Amino acid sequence: MQIYTPDWVKHAVFYQIFPDRFAGRSHPSIPSHVQWEPWQAPPTLQGYKGGNLWGIIDRLDYLVDLGITALYLTPIFQSACNHRYHTHDYYQVDPILGGNEALTALLTAAHDRQIKVVLDGVFNHASRGFFFFNDILENxxxxxxxxxxxxxxxxxxxxQGNQPANYLGWSGNRALPQFNHDHPDVREYIMRIAEYWVEQGIDGWRLDVPNEIKVPGFWQEFRDRVKAINPEAYIVGEIWDNAQPWLTGDQFDGVMNYQFRQACIAFTAGHRVDLAYTTQPAYAPSPALQAPDYDQRIQDLLSWYPWDIQLTQLNLLSSHDTARLLSMVHMDYSSVELATLLLFTFPGAPCIYYGDEVGLPGGIDPDCRRSFPDKQDWHLELQTVHKQLIQIRHAHPALRMGQYQGLYAKDQVYIFSRFLDENRLIVAINCGSDAVSTPLDLSLLPYPISRVEVLYGNASTAHSTTSISKNLIDFHLPARQGSILLVSA
Amino acid sequence: MVLAGLLIGVLLTVAILCIFLVVLVLPNRESFIALQQHAHKPQRIETEFRELNDLQALMERKQPQLVEVRPWHDNAEYLALKADIQSESHAYRHVPSFLRGFMPKSWRKAWQYSESLTYVNNSIPKIISNWDSRELSRQCTPTLLQATQRDSLEKSFADLLGRCGRMTTYQGIKYFGLANLQEGSGWQFVAQADFEHGWAIITGRVIWQGQRCRFDHFSISNAV
Structure with missing residues (x-):
């Protein structure tokens, strides 16, 4: 039995957008004379900033320039909440985002630029404003x-918070009544929503808390019906832990890889992680990891799921549910750069949370949902790092599809290789505060090596091949830096 | 005296020949590396992966079509690979085993790396193609053998055969690295194989005991 996952995801670089906060543009389809919160004011739990899908269309060329090939939009359906995880109507894009007309225009504009669009499906629960539930409140x-x-x-x-709710809400929240997925009509209703939007041209679904739906066969049917319309549609679940039960090839193509995030930040940032921002201790990027521990975590992670699924995992460093990495590490840019290097060289599709590429800070929700900054506030150096790494990932199939081999792990220095056919790269990273020179034994490399070219970073190398006994390559790695090297035979 | 002299002469000749082989053949890294590359090729036939310059083509490219899957031992490519691995062209095979202990450390490391990789890629299909518990017993260290209850191993392999069926494609190693990158205490691996009714991820570790490579950890970590 072969596992099949969408090929385009293996080559994709995702960009997660919180639509109310990325970009806005006035348009006849959007109600005028609305009082928005000031764009650059700190976000509040209930305020709207006025971002919309028309604004996203305007910024598509920016995303193309960055190297983005896929968008993941947090929910866009009609809702009485700025994050829109409280759905009122699954068939209607929120009018203040531009309505269905804006989504159609976005899909066309994105596809014209070879950018895929994945929507957020909240199918575990609806909103208490959802019209079926509203009928229960009335009758x-x-x-x-x-x-x-x-x-x-x-x-x-x-x-009435002082009275018992008398119905189940997600996480006890009475704003989010849980569907009864055992009911055949509910199941069919959700399946049809999924089918409808795939038919309209979306390229996949990110599924909110799918582990909460425990009805046997539900996600298998979901996959079958979505893939029947578009076999290349991407289905990615929000599972924070080991997701083996969902990643057997018959449900999701991948999950949001918080496990990678956890190990990656714990290694690259170490003790710089601000524990005040680790709201979910179980998933916190702490305690700090040394290189051998990181290597072990990576090996464990790579043994959890089939390789085709590893290549379509959604790897991330921040999201709307976490503090932004920059804030989490006390604005230490070297930690962000090191973590970003690992993100773009790890198997799976990297996903940038909007604004991370230009150094947008943000604590836990709602602060992590700040508006996209004006150009004068961009951290251009960080943006260049992102552009370079994306470019390198696009140019080298080994980073997207290649085998992974750990080569060296000691203290805070980690060296590994990704290789696919003749495309061979070595990634070396020094998370320590001092420069290091590390000899790497060429006999541990699974391919011949005669020349190394530094593609990224400031590593320098020297090696001698005059005799096998001296067949070592010396890596000199500056403090808190990493490098990607292209190996030629 | 004459016989003893002759015997010493023969032994000296053999020793000189061995040294000659070690000095002239072993440094030929070309053949050694070529073999390593062979060992890394997945043992299935795929359409060639080509880097696509055109982004449109890249995004629209479909999954490479697999050629009809056959049992691993019938696969011509696999047989060729196996023959190549066992061929006399492998430089290290020319080194008499009693001399390997005298190889320079870096030579021994390179040899062990190559042998470990080949060993894992050869042994896993033998063990899991038909879920042969006896084959695993033959390939593991005495410590692992001692820690394994034969009945439960047979039972679990029988269960895996029932659930997964026979192997159809050995996908090869996906992760490989020294178990302890500093001490060189064996190699850890993650490999994958497809079966009639599912797939399995095989994780484990191989270590060297004298001149022999053996599994000292072997697990089917996620069989469906």
Whole structure:
């Protein structure tokens, strides 16, 4: 049995956008005379900034220039919440984002630029404003939709916090009534939503808390029906832990790889991680990792899932659910650069959280959802780092598809190789505060080596091949820097 | 006296020949490296992966089509690879085993790397193609053998045969690295294989005991 995952994802560089905060443009489809929060003011839990899909279209050329080939949009359907994880209507793009017309235009404009678009599907729960649930609030036990939710008694109290809710909400939140996925009509309703938007041209679904839906066969059917319309559609789940039960080839193509993030930041930032920003201790990038520990974590991670799935994992350093990396490491740019280097050289599709590439800081929610900064506030050096790494990833198939071999791990120095056919790269990273010179034994390389070319970073090398006994290559790595080297035979 | 003299003469000749082979043949890294490259090729036939310059073509490119999958031992490419590995062209095979202990450390390391890689890629298909627990027993260290209950191993392999069926494609090693990159205490690997009804990820470690490479950890980490 072969596992099949979408090939385009293996070559993609994703960009995650929080639509209310990335870019806005006035358009006849958007209500005018709306009082938005000031664009650059600190975000609040309930305020809207006025970003929309028309604004994203305007910024597509910026994304092309950066090297982005896929967008992951956090929810865009009609909702009474700025993050839109509280869905009112699954068939209607929020009017203040531009409505369905704007999504159609975005899909066309993105596809014209060979950019794929993945939407966020929130199918575990709806909003208490969702019209079926609203019918229950209005009509109580007489509502025809009672069985669509987990109603446990009467009256149902969606807003009266001093009364029992009498229905299940996600994480106990009465704003988010949970669907009853055992109900065949609910199941069919969700499947049709998924099919509908794939038919409209989206390129995949990011699934919100899919582990909460425990109905046997639900995600298998979801996959079958989505892939029947577009076999290349990408299905990626939000699973923070080991996701083996969902990554067996019959459900998701990948998950948001928080496990990689955790190891990557713990190694590159070490003790610089601000524990105040690790809201979920179980997933915190701490304690600090030394290179051998990091290598072991990577080996464990690579043994969890089949290789075709490893190549379509969604690897990330920040998201709308975490503090931004820059803030998490007390604005230490070297940590961000080192982590970004590992992100772009690891198997799986890298995903940049909007603004990270220009040094947008942000603590935990809602601070991590700040508006995209004006150009004068961009950290241009960090942006150049992102551009360079994306360019190198696009140019070298070994970084996207190649085998992984650990070569050296000691203290805070880690060297590994990615190789595919004749394309061979060595990635060397020094997370320590002092420059190091490290001899690398060429006999541990799975390919011949006669010349190394530094593609990225400031590593310098010297090697002698006059005799095998001296067949060592000396890596000189500056403090807190990493390099990518192209190996020629 | 004459016989003893002759015997000493023969031994000296053999020793000189061995030294000659070691000095002239061993430094030929070309053949050694070529073999390493062979050992890394997945043992299945795929359409050639080409780097695409055109982004449009890159995004639209479909998954390479696999040629009909056959049992690993019938696969011509695999047989060729195996023959090549075992061929006399492998420089290190010319080194008499009793001399390997005298090889310079760097030579021994290179030889062990190559042999470990070849050993893992050869042994895994033998063990899992038909879920042969006896083959695993033959390939593991005495310590691992001692720690393994034969009945439970046979039972779990029988269970895996029932669930996964026979192997159809050995995908090869995906991760390879020294178990302890400083001490060189064996090699860890992650490999993958496809079966009639599923797939499995094989993780483990090989170590060297004298002149022999053996599994001292072997697990089927995620069989479906």
């Amino acid at each position: 109580g036990p007489y509502s025809p939709w009672v069985d669509w939710f987990r109603v446990e008694g009467w009256p149902v109290a969606a807003y």
